[in-house]
Amino acid sequence: xxxxxxxxxxDHAHLxxxxxxxxxxxxxxxxxxxxxxxxxxxxxxxxxxGFSLMMVMRWQLxxxxxxxxxxxxxxxxxxxxxxxxxxxxxxxxGAMHGTIMVFLGVVPLAVGAFGNYLVPLMxxxxxxxxxxxxxxxxxxxxxxxxxxxxxxxxxxxxANSGWTSYAPLSVIATAxxxxxxxxMVFLITSSLLGxxxxxxxxIQLRAKGLTFMRLPFFVWAQLVTxxxxxLAFPPLEAAGILQLMDRLAGTSFFMPSxxxxxxxxxxxxxxxxxxxxxxxxxxxAHPEVYVLILPAMGIxxxxxxxxxxxxxxxxxxxxxxxxxxxxxxxxxWAHHMFLTGMGTTISTFFQTTTMIISIPSVIILTALIISLxxxxxxxxxxxxxxxxxxxxxxxxxxxxxxxxxxxTDIHLHDTYYVIGHFHYVVAPGTLFALFAGIYxxxxxxxxxxxxxxxxxxxxxxxxxxxxxxxxxxFIQGLAGVSRRLYDGGAQYTHxxxxxxxxxxxxxxxxxxxxxxxxxxFNFFWSIWKGKKAADNPWESTTLExxxxxxxxxxxxxxxxxxxxxxxEYSLPGASKDFSPQSES
Amino acid sequence: MQIPYNAVERPxxxxxxxxxxxxxxxxxxxxxxxxxxxxxxxxxxxxxTWPHGWEILNVPLATVNTIVLISSSVTMVMSWASLLxxxxxxFRRYLGGTILFAFVFLVIKAxxxxxxxxxGLLPSTSNFFATYFTMTGLHGLHVIGGIIVNIYLWGPxxxxxTTDPARFINRIExxxxxxxxxxxxxxxxxxxxxxx
Ligand code: HEM
Ligand SMILES: [Cu+2]
Numbered sequence: 001x002x003x004x005x006x007x008x009x010x011d012h013a014h015l016x017x018x019x020x021x022x023x024x025x026x027x028x029x030x031x032x033x034x035x036x037x038x039x040x041x042x043x044x045x046x047x048x049x050g051f052s053l054m055m056v057m058r059w060q061l062x063x064x065x066x067x068x069x070x071x072x073x074x075x076x077x078x079x080x081x082x083x084x085x086x087x088x089x090x091x092x093x094g095a096m097h098g099t100i101m102v103f104l105g106v107v108p109l110a111v112g113a114f115g116n117y118l119v120p121l122m123x124x125x126x127x128x129x130x131x132x133x134x135x136x137x138x139x140x141x142x143x144x145x146x147x148x149x150x151x152x153x154x155x156x157x158x159a160n161s162g163w164t165s166y167a168p169l170s171v172i173a174t175a176x177x178x179x180x181x182x183x184m185v186f187l188i189t190s191s192l193l194g195x196x197x198x199x200x201x202x203i204q205l206r207a208k209g210l211t212f213m214r215l216p217f218f219v220w221a222q223l224v225t226x227x228x229x230x231l232a233f234p235p236l237e238a239a240g241i242l243q244l245m246d247r248l249a250g251t252s253f254f255m256p257s258x259x260x261x262x263x264x265x266x267x268x269x270x271x272x273x274x275x276x277x278x279x280x281x282x283x284x285a286h287p288e289v290y291v292l293i294l295p296a297m298g299i300x301x302x303x304x305x306x307x308x309x310x311x312x313x314x315x316x317x318x319x320x321x322x323x324x325x326x327x328x329x330x331x332x333w334a335h336h337m338f339l340t341g342m343g344t345t346i347s348t349f350f351q352t353t354t355m356i357i358s359i360p361s362v363i364i365l366t367a368l369i370i371s372l373x374x375x376x377x378x379x380x381x382x383x384x385x386x387x388x389x390x391x392x393x394x395x396x397x398x399x400x401x402x403x404x405x406x407x408t409d410i411h412l413h414d415t416y417y418v419i420g421h422f423h424y425v426v427a428p429g430t431l432f433a434l435f436a437g438i439y440x441x442x443x444x445x446x447x448x449x450x451x452x453x454x455x456x457x458x459x460x461x462x463x464x465x466x467x468x469x470x471x472x473x474f475i476q477g478l479a480g481v482s483r484r485l486y487d488g489g490a491q492y493t494h495x496x497x498x499x500x501x502x503x504x505x506x507x508x509x510x511x512x513x514x515x516x517x518x519x520x521f522n523f524f525w526s527i528w529k530g531k532k533a534a535d536n537p538w539e540s541t542t543l544e545x546x547x548x549x550x551x552x553x554x555x556x557x558x559x560x561x562x563x564x565x566x567x568e569y570s571l572p573g574a575s576k577d578f579s580p581q582s583e584s
Numbered sequence: 585m586q587i588p589y590n591a592v593e594r595p596x597x598x599x600x601x602x603x604x605x606x607x608x609x610x611x612x613x614x615x616x617x618x619x620x621x622x623x624x625x626x627x628x629x630x631x632x633t634w635p636h637g638w639e640i641l642n643v644p645l646a647t648v649n650t651i652v653l654i655s656s657s658v659t660m661v662m663s664w665a666s667l668l669x670x671x672x673x674x675f676r677r678y679l680g681g682t683i684l685f686a687f688v689f690l691v692i693k694a695x696x697x698x699x700x701x702x703x704g705l706l707p708s709t710s711n712f713f714a715t716y717f718t719m720t721g722l723h724g725l726h727v728i729g730g731i732i733v734n735i736y737l738w739g740p741x742x743x744x745x746t747t748d749p750a751r752f753i754n755r756i757e758x759x760x761x762x763x764x765x766x767x768x769x770x771x772x773x774x775x776x777x778x779x780x
Contacts, residue, residue, distance in 0.1 A: 126585045129601045196608045204601050234612045235619035250708030271711045554585035
């Protein structure tokens with residue numbers, strides 16, 4: 001009956017597909033693959049932009065007060081008179097680096113691009129469950145990004161209260177903060193539509209025979225991630241609405257009584273709570289770190305299974321650990337607030353939950369490492385990035401433990417140690433996994449493979465330089481150097497001994513920038529000149545490789561029927577060392 | 585290309601796509617309003633003074649509005665039930681009733697707001713009014729969203745009744761679930777803001 005009902009309409013659409021024209025096929029398309037590519041390109045541009053902001057900031061940190069060479073004049077007299085960066089401008093760049101990297105770069109790439117492109121293929125579906133909502137999600141993200149970028153050009157510049165936007169500073173900040181809040185509303189809407197879509201697609205559109213325990217781990221990671229996005233973002237939206245009211249309607253949700261700014265008493269009615277903002281913010285922002293890491297783990301798992309030519313070790317434990325981690329991530333948020341004076345009872349609770357949540361993370365990492373055992377490993381470019389992910393994420397995770405325990409956090413809070421810790425997780429951790437994913441699935445998307453010599457240059461250059469950026473941060477942080485310092489600590493006596501590291505880190509950051517050039521070149525060059533790829537170039541088992549390359553509208557030539565689990569590599573008695581999920 | 589389970593339920597999950605979608609959406613809405621209600625509680629508990637709603641808000645008007653909104657939910661269910669009976673004219677009457685009630689709700693709300701503004705009572709007056717205006721305002725936006733969806737389903741969207749009736753019934757059911765949620769939020773707002 002379902003067929004009878006809508007068939008005329010769809011067939012019509014199908015016939016006229018070619019005639020839809022460039023706009024409908026490539027710009028306002030509702031095909032999940034086109035939307036995935038749109039998400040991918042946009043988010044990669046934002047990643048590059050957010051990284052460029054940091055490369056400029058690193059000049060100021062290494063050589064405080066000296067004019068920025070070559071490009072100093074671009075920023076205008078308002079921001080960098082004579083090419084010398086003003087503190088206000090540093091704060092804008094810092095806040096926007098964080099915001100852009102997290103909300104416009106990594107999440108849209110990990111969920112918007114990888115999730116969109118791969119989830120329907122991996123579950124054997126013709127598209128996402130709600131294609132139009134999917135397109136709306138991308139365009140909402142796009143508008144949010146434009147609003148954020150536009151804020152650089154208004155009087156007072158972009159938001160400058162950190163990516164955390166702590167009140168009351170953010171409430172009395174310049175107009176850029178209003179742009180930030182409005183931009184966030186668009187981004188939250190986008191992620192709401194996207195996550196609903198992914199969840200419904202996974203639950204409703206799985207192919208015949210694809211039971212939950214036959215889903216590739218990547219799909220599980222996307223499922224849990226989507227639940228986190230769905231349920232953790234709304235409280236930030238609520239907080240954003242309240243902050244907008246504070247800024248535009250003069251309310252006092254986050255404005256305490258008796259606040260005096262630069263000697264002038266504020267005229268608000270008062271009675272608000274600054275801690276309320278922090279609670280609402282971190283209620284999102286802690287689950288958000290799992291949003292940053294889970295899709296990365298999913299990608300790494302796929303690539304490890306494929307390149308070791310054997311099943312993942314402990315698939316079930318991986319799945320259960322991920323689901324448990326998703327639940328727990330909602331009750332650890334206040335470990336970011338040990339120093340706010342919220343009280344020892346609350347601190348004890350959150351420090352306990354934080355220690356508990358580290359268990360599933362360790363399980364996941366251990367399972368991935370054990371998966372390498374006894375494999376005949378193919379050291380392809382994606383595999384190199386995936387292998388590097390393991391120790392890098394390990395360092396990031398282990399350095400997090402002292403931050404989760406209140407007594408040690410008192411010393412480390414708000415120092416460069418924290419910056420080092422979470423960057424190990426998100427930069428050589430998540431970003432490397434995302435690079436791995438790009439090299440791995442590029443042949444399916446484009447029909448040609450990326451060049452592996454350039455890939456190896458990209459990998460080794462990035463791997464070495466990125467450690468020279470983030471490792472010294474632990475040393476500086478342990479010496480007590482605070483984050484968000486405009487001069488990198490030059491004015492503090494206690495920082496003098498570790499000040500020389502600023503130059504090391506900055507040079508490493510620019511070197512890292514240079515080593516992205518082979519990647520960018522490779523990315524575009526391979527579209528036309530890369531080696532032609534077969535449908536299943538990595539000899540993989542999962543469903544996305546059982547499609548034509550690149551997959552057409554509707555994805556599969558015939559409806560796939562799944563007969564086995566996702567990682568049936570090197571089955572005893574099989575004719576080849578991989579047995580695709582849909583091959584009987 | 586054809587997306588499965590738009591009109592019929594998937595046997596092993598017992599759901600059609602939009603139904604799962606709307607439940608997920610409502611879950612996120614629960615988190616949104618949950619965060620706002622929690623904020624309200626936190627602000628109130630820490631406040632030195634906090635008026636009783638019934639001292640300064642118009643309880644009789646809000647009571648009328650509660651009845652109006654509950655009635656609109658009833659007509660919403662009736663419109664869905666009419667479709668199950670295959671009675672399209674009756675469906676339109678009931679859905680029209682829902683839309684009408686929603687407008688009445690907004691008009692009454694506008695009177696309430698107007699009266700407060702006239703007395704110089706603004707969101708910036710105190711945190712009581714800040715929460716009152718923010719939460720009822722956000723609820724009002726949800727009512728407006730519901731009106732737009734329902735007008736679409738009453739008018740141009742109802743063409744689907746002839747092309748794909750099963751899917752159209754699903755749409756009305758989904759719109760109804762959303763509408764009941766909007767109603768439910770008010771059922772919480774009314775006592776918490778007006779009666780406590
Ligand atoms: C790979 C190149 C990157 C470099 C060299 C870098 C460098 C830095 C540095 C030095 C800071 C501290 C600035 C300060 O405290 O004044 C910082 C802050 C931050 N970074 Fe990165 N970062 C990189 C990538 C990323 C990525 C991939 C993410 C997120 C996914 C990210 C998220 C953040 C956040 C949230 C902050 C805090 C901003 C704030 O203080 O409000 N960064 N970054
Ligand atoms: Cu956290």
